[in-house]
Amino acid sequence: MTSATGIGARVLRTEDKRFLTGTGRYVDDLPLSRATYAYFLRSPHAHAKIKSIDISAAAKMPGVVNIFTGKDLVDAKVGGLICGWVVKDKHGQPHKSPAHPVMAVDTVRYVGDTVAMIVANSHDEAKDAAEAIKVDYDVKPANVDLAKALDKGAAEVHPEAPGNLVYDWEIGVKADVDAAFAKAAHVTKLDLVNNRLIPNAMEPRAAAADYDKGTGNYTLWSTSQNPHVLRLILSAFVLGIPEHKLRVIAPDVGGGFGSKIFCYADETMVCWAASRVGRPIKWTAERSESFQTDCHGRDHVTHAELALDKDGKFLALKVETIANMGAYLSTFSTAVPTYLYATLLAGQYTTPLIYANVKAALTHTAPVDAYRGAGRPEATFVIESIVSKAAAEMKIDAAELRRKNFIPSTAFPYQTPVALQYDSGNYPPIIDEAMKIADYKGFEARRAEAKSRGKLRGIGFSSYIEACGLAPSQVIGQLGGGVGQWESAQIKFNPTGNVQILTGAHSHGQGHETTFAQLIHDKLGVPMEQIEVVHGDTSTTPFGMGSYGSRSLAVGGSAIMKAADKVIAKGKKIAAHLMEASVADVEFENGVFKVAGTDKNVPLGQVIFAAYVPHNYPITEVEPGMDENAFYDPANFVYPAGTQICELEIDPETGTTEIVNFTAIDDFGNIINPMIVEGQVHGGIVQGVGQALMEGAVYDKSTGQLISGSFMDYTMPRADNFPSFKLGYKHTPCPHNPLGVKGCGEAGAIASPAAVMNAIHNALSPIGVKHVEMPATPLNVWQSIQGAQRQAAE
Amino acid sequence: MYDFSYHRPKSVADAVGLLKSKPEARAMSGGMTLIPTLKQRLARPSDVVDLGGVKELAGIKVEGNNVVIGGMTRHADVASSAEVKASIPALAYLAGHIGDPQVRNRGTMGGSVANNDPAADYPGAVVALNATVTTNTGKHAADSFFKGLFETALADGELITSISFPKAEKAAYMKFPNPASRYAMVGVFVAKTASGVRVAVTGAGACVFRVKAMEDALAKNFTSAAIKDIKIPADGLNSDIHGSAEYRAHLVGVMARRAVDAANK
Numbered sequence A: 001m002t003s004a005t006g007i008g009a010r011v012l013r014t015e016d017k018r019f020l021t022g023t024g025r026y027v028d029d030l031p032l033s034r035a036t037y038a039y040f041l042r043s044p045h046a047h048a049k050i051k052s053i054d055i056s057a058a059a060k061m062p063g064v065v066n067i068f069t070g071k072d073l074v075d076a077k078v079g080g081l082i083c084g085w086v087v088k089d090k091h092g093q094p095h096k097s098p099a100h101p102v103m104a105v106d107t108v109r110y111v112g113d114t115v116a117m118i119v120a121n122s123h124d125e126a127k128d129a130a131e132a133i134k135v136d137y138d139v140k141p142a143n144v145d146l147a148k149a150l151d152k153g154a155a156e157v158h159p160e161a162p163g164n165l166v167y168d169w170e171i172g173v174k175a176d177v178d179a180a181f182a183k184a185a186h187v188t189k190l191d192l193v194n195n196r197l198i199p200n201a202m203e204p205r206a207a208a209a210d211y212d213k214g215t216g217n218y219t220l221w222s223t224s225q226n227p228h229v230l231r232l233i234l235s236a237f238v239l240g241i242p243e244h245k246l247r248v249i250a251p252d253v254g255g256g257f258g259s260k261i262f263c264y265a266d267e268t269m270v271c272w273a274a275s276r277v278g279r280p281i282k283w284t285a286e287r288s289e290s291f292q293t294d295c296h297g298r299d300h301v302t303h304a305e306l307a308l309d310k311d312g313k314f315l316a317l318k319v320e321t322i323a324n325m326g327a328y329l330s331t332f333s334t335a336v337p338t339y340l341y342a343t344l345l346a347g348q349y350t351t352p353l354i355y356a357n358v359k360a361a362l363t364h365t366a367p368v369d370a371y372r373g374a375g376r377p378e379a380t381f382v383i384e385s386i387v388s389k390a391a392a393e394m395k396i397d398a399a400e401l402r403r404k405n406f407i408p409s410t411a412f413p414y415q416t417p418v419a420l421q422y423d424s425g426n427y428p429p430i431i432d433e434a435m436k437i438a439d440y441k442g443f444e445a446r447r448a449e450a451k452s453r454g455k456l457r458g459i460g461f462s463s464y465i466e467a468c469g470l471a472p473s474q475v476i477g478q479l480g481g482g483v484g485q486w487e488s489a490q491i492k493f494n495p496t497g498n499v500q501i502l503t504g505a506h507s508h509g510q511g512h513e514t515t516f517a518q519l520i521h522d523k524l525g526v527p528m529e530q531i532e533v534v535h536g537d538t539s540t541t542p543f544g545m546g547s548y549g550s551r552s553l554a555v556g557g558s559a560i561m562k563a564a565d566k567v568i569a570k571g572k573k574i575a576a577h578l579m580e581a582s583v584a585d586v587e588f589e590n591g592v593f594k595v596a597g598t599d600k601n602v603p604l605g606q607v608i609f610a611a612y613v614p615h616n617y618p619i620t621e622v623e624p625g626m627d628e629n630a631f632y633d634p635a636n637f638v639y640p641a642g643t644q645i646c647e648l649e650i651d652p653e654t655g656t657t658e659i660v661n662f663t664a665i666d667d668f669g670n671i672i673n674p675m676i677v678e679g680q681v682h683g684g685i686v687q688g689v690g691q692a693l694m695e696g697a698v699y700d701k702s703t704g705q706l707i708s709g710s711f712m713d714y715t716m717p718r719a720d721n722f723p724s725f726k727l728g729y730k731h732t733p734c735p736h737n738p739l740g741v742k743g744c745g746e747a748g749a750i751a752s753p754a755a756v757m758n759a760i761h762n763a764l765s766p767i768g769v770k771h772v773e774m775p776a777t778p779l780n781v782w783q784s785i786q787g788a789q790r791q792a793a794e
Numbered sequence B: 001m002y003d004f005s006y007h008r009p010k011s012v013a014d015a016v017g018l019l020k021s022k023p024e025a026r027a028m029s030g031g032m033t034l035i036p037t038l039k040q041r042l043a044r045p046s047d048v049v050d051l052g053g054v055k056e057l058a059g060i061k062v063e064g065n066n067v068v069i070g071g072m073t074r075h076a077d078v079a080s081s082a083e084v085k086a087s088i089p090a091l092a093y094l095a096g097h098i099g100d101p102q103v104r105n106r107g108t109m110g111g112s113v114a115n116n117d118p119a120a121d122y123p124g125a126v127v128a129l130n131a132t133v134t135t136n137t138g139k140h141a142a143d144s145f146f147k148g149l150f151e152t153a154l155a156d157g158e159l160i161t162s163i164s165f166p167k168a169e170k171a172a173y174m175k176f177p178n179p180a181s182r183y184a185m186v187g188v189f190v191a192k193t194a195s196g197v198r199v200a201v202t203g204a205g206a207c208v209f210r211v212k213a214m215e216d217a218l219a220k221n222f223t224s225a226a227i228k229d230i231k232i233p234a235d236g237l238n239s240d241i242h243g244s245a246e247y248r249a250h251l252v253g254v255m256a257r258r259a260v261d262a263a264n265k
């Protein structure tokens, strides 16, 4: 069915009404009577032994209800926080797994590590008491510089991980790759840093918990992207509360970008303490706590080499990466720089041989885990940077070199040398379209015109592929993942004909309430306003895996379609009875059951009513009611791909960069709501450009203090940093899910850093600049220009 | 924030009375600096004296050759004032480029100048235009008002009531914003007034300063070419993750030349 609100329609987001009128309900908005307020005392040191914690004065402060320290958790035998993905190193050994106490016991390991929890009648009283806690620290040297974290003599973060090495992992056969390099006509080498980022979701993390003494039930409200997974972790590994006695609710959540996937100390403590305090507890992070304690993203140091033959065909790729884990292994941290990174190093190309070695290092910094794109932006940045560098070195047009090496459209399904099998794709028309829209042909004229104004103009490509729609459960299990990666859906009709879609996915900005409703509207013909999408509550929705890895539509949407098929199948039996026809003759179309070849029909609403008031009903063959559920486990990842072209101008006098044109052509398979997809692409590009030009978590290398600890020093991209984006689409539908969809949530952030940095290098290479690291801030660009000028003068 | 007593007097006299009678009282105009400071528990005043109710403090008037702006006048009002735009457009431009709309609708001339943040914009205008800062007790010349990092000539309990800016024959402000905060990383205000040519630099050092060499060169020849070879020493300039001292020194030159070109347009 195509309609103004069905699949493919630009339906305005139904959830926006409450978000834009201030009537959303976030964790912090919860009215909980008799609530207490928690405040966490954080470590001011990157590395110190805790000699003693004296809470006696604080405990007597006005309004204080209770104070907990790490020792209380040890006494109560509370487990530590977990890392849910076992990565085996190159010798087949599981990664080093240092203890991650919920609150520090005898050592603090990063600025922001949790030292004590103060529960009081008000937030301010809790904070007052925190100031009265006396902690005697013995400050130790900190290991903050990733490039040196694995060196001999670097301060050790955990004794369980000697030399700070969590794993030394590899993929591919090094000897084969080396042999290919020996025969190469040209080798391009590249050293780069993938800068560390702070997620900065608009809503800070928050938690609230209530314990019902009568039933022994806990309710935890949390800013979670995956409430069922959070419940599972808290129950099975950390707190030991039986799963059926713990209800986790993630209500409206204001952005996550990955940072709200994980199980943190804060919600763990709030939940645990609720039963000890005997009153509800509320906690909302202050912005500076978010900076210090949200899991950060990226943070790699990489050396890469690409071998090419004389015509520019890629022969082999070799990549060595040190990935920062921070001070503790967060929930999915180990998988990000391995299975979500190195398996993507083929990109859109036929590179036959790839070898990657990844060493994960511990440092005295906040934990690092998945952040929008998670591993795939890092991989794309390596490939797309080295491909553009090779093109420049070999004097081949950057687009031409890419085209020469694209996987041909006839080669799908395509097995890469790094584990993944790409299901579908057609890359050449994407880059053609991007070049047309970006007027690539006219670029040199624009560069010359800019030069007359004293500006250096550059253009850069990034042709990305990503694997998302996480994920086939068996594959995840084989790779060491501790969870299934299917998704669930339940379609629950009410007697009056309106319907609730319950999903295990979670929306924290993605617009599921609209997109998922469009699916059912399209499939079953129910008007949009009679559809409600319910998510985020373990007591009302079926167990599901939540939202991350651009999976909600490809996996969660597919589950919804499966459940809808069951509704139609059951409806046909009821309709056949009502129309006195044979089930085999009943067809369903546009919300109406019909007997083929006749004008007999009953609308869906009448069938639903009959199911709930089964007076005239095939009661011996069909159960009453209309409430169908489905679980969908995908057969493969989905593989969105695209090309971005960034064009920018640099003011060489100040080092300032202005993006003047930005084109993105994506293949997301079929598109349900183009407006929502555009929003996702816009946001993704902005985040990626933020990484390329502005954002960077900076720790003081000797003290481990977070220098970029507020918006005064951490540069966020803003609307006035951008031109209007030029977007377009090509469609190769995903062959293995019922909607033919691929993910779109991360693509923008995955591709754009390389597009921007390639444009920066394109702009600066004529004046002799060889390499600029991200973020290409004005200072950084100016210093690079100065360096090149000094070199030229020498 | 810590607890404090809140007052909202209606006159300058009452405000000064409160500030003098309470041991740790602080004046508040727009609260754009004070409130974040309180929220971060970096200050613990016993009393906060809100100047928002003191009508005599807000407003813009032209008095002869001067534009007189009340201490409580919001940045947004300076930016959109017809009088300021007509007499000293560079000042309106400066005000319109402070922070974001929320900050411009709360932040005030008096609060900004009294606070003397090294990265604030207004001090550049006050010094370059050779303005006079009027308080409840007297008058301060621009050159002797700004003393150092967050330090001014104001005594305890002394309130800025207005600032009088001489009209300029030529003036322009060029700001290189800090990429994160968008405060001035380097801001150069160039003005040609009855008191001669002045070049005032904010953001680059601990406190606003003048560049005599540029002033002398521009007095002879008010073109950007006249100052193109004048180098600012990096010694003593601010250095942080956004800009080294060398970079700031370089930007002073660039912004000064661009300001002169803008003033000549």
Ligand SMILES: Cc1cc2nc3c(=O)[nH]c(=O)nc-3n(C[C@H](O)[C@H](O)[C@H](O)COP(=O)(O)OP(=O)(O)OC[C@H]3O[C@@H](n4cnc5c(N)ncnc54)[C@H](O)[C@@H]3O)c2cc1C
Pocket: B026, B027, B028, B029, B030, B031, B032, B033, B034, B035, B051, B071, B072, B075, B097, B098, B099, B100, B103, B106, B107, B108, B109, B110, B111, B112, B114, B115, B119, B120, B121, B122, B154, B158, B159, B160, B161, B181, B182, B183, B184
């Ligand atoms: C997000 C943000 C961005 C900003 N960006 C910029 C920028 O780009 N450029 C810039 O210049 N500034 C910027 N500011 C600062 C802003 O311009 C405010 O003017 C400045 O913070 C002072 O605030 P206020 O006027 O509200 O004074 P308050 O915060 O109320 O007071 C500041 C100080 O001055 C004292 N004080 C207030 N009024 C008087 C008076 N009449 N006499 C004597 N003492 C007084 C107070 O006691 C206090 O110590 C920014 C602020 C924020 C929050």
